[in-house]
Amino acid sequence: MSRLLRSSTAIALAGVLAVSMINADAKDRRECDRDYKPQVGQSGKDVVWVPTPDEIVQRMLRMAKVTPQDLVYDLGAGDGKIAIAAGKIGATSVGIEYNPDMAKLAQCYVQAEELAGKTRIIQGDVFKEDFSKATVVTMYLLPELNLRLRPTILNMKPGTRVTSHQFTMGDWEPDETAEVDYRTAYLWIVPAKVDGTWTLREQGSSNAYTVNLTQKYQKVSGDVATGSAKQPLVGATVRGEEVRFAFNDDKGVTRTMTGTVRGNELTGTLKGAGGTETKVTGSRK
Numbered sequence: 001m002s003r004l005l006r007s008s009t010a011i012a013l014a015g016v017l018a019v020s021m022i023n024a025d026a027k028d029r030r031e032c033d034r035d036y037k038p039q040v041g042q043s044g045k046d047v048v049w050v051p052t053p054d055e056i057v058q059r060m061l062r063m064a065k066v067t068p069q070d071l072v073y074d075l076g077a078g079d080g081k082i083a084i085a086a087g088k089i090g091a092t093s094v095g096i097e098y099n100p101d102m103a104k105l106a107q108c109y110v111q112a113e114e115l116a117g118k119t120r121i122i123q124g125d126v127f128k129e130d131f132s133k134a135t136v137v138t139m140y141l142l143p144e145l146n147l148r149l150r151p152t153i154l155n156m157k158p159g160t161r162v163t164s165h166q167f168t169m170g171d172w173e174p175d176e177t178a179e180v181d182y183r184t185a186y187l188w189i190v191p192a193k194v195d196g197t198w199t200l201r202e203q204g205s206s207n208a209y210t211v212n213l214t215q216k217y218q219k220v221s222g223d224v225a226t227g228s229a230k231q232p233l234v235g236a237t238v239r240g241e242e243v244r245f246a247f248n249d250d251k252g253v254t255r256t257m258t259g260t261v262r263g264n265e266l267t268g269t270l271k272g273a274g275g276t277e278t279k280v281t282g283s284r285k
């Protein structure tokens, strides 16, 4: 056997070995079911297990605009179906499930779907595990559990998308709602914290504005001091990092502000009469 033949045989053997090792790990879903059969409605730590129907799962992921760049956490993962569906889109996904048997089953399904590099299931408590790095959070829990999670969620990076099957988030109104087969899916976008007094400066001019913002979740109200006059803000909103509002300046011209808030800094543009745009920078007092 020539040296070339010997080395190509070795490469082929190594390939077969690698594939058979992968196959040894990859289980069929039916094999997973043999080990453990969960019952719909079985008790869980804080809520029973009821799986979200496939169409709702897909709708939730679409509402949240999940892409391969996302890190999706499903809180209370059950059999892992939401985490698996997110993994199939190409996102990195994690399911947190308290019931050890359920978590094992979900992890088995992850392997059966050959998603082990994308999706994983953690056996743990959603109130103890850290999901702060998620860009998308999905839930099918209970209204009171959503409320307990709400402070943690509101402290996540602005722009994080949160989607819940069936249950709301108290007085934090959803940014979007979808009805599918008499069920409801909700979407919230974590808003930046914009509450406070901001000083805005228009580039290339001596114009400065003092803007007072009062925030309740994504809804904002307030006023702007331009010169000696105070004008109410109109249509003020915050969506993720983006803040928008309009006001009439001291010349009676309607100005529309669109900006990005990062911590105590704001950058954006101010539109004026005839669509002229000037750059604006600002900081919070």
Ligand SMILES: C[S@@+](CC[C@H](N)C(=O)[O-])C[C@H]1O[C@@H](n2cnc3c(N)ncnc32)[C@H](O)[C@@H]1O
Pocket: 043, 044, 045, 046, 047, 048, 049, 050, 051, 052, 074, 075, 076, 077, 078, 079, 080, 081, 082, 096, 097, 098, 099, 102, 124, 125, 126, 127, 139, 140, 141, 165
């Ligand atoms: C209604 S099921 C939803 C399952 C899955 N997310 C879906 O939508 O198909 C809720 C799941 O949360 C789990 N669970 C209950 N309390 C939990 C907790 N504190 N931490 C993690 N999982 C929990 C239950 O065992 C159950 O599997």
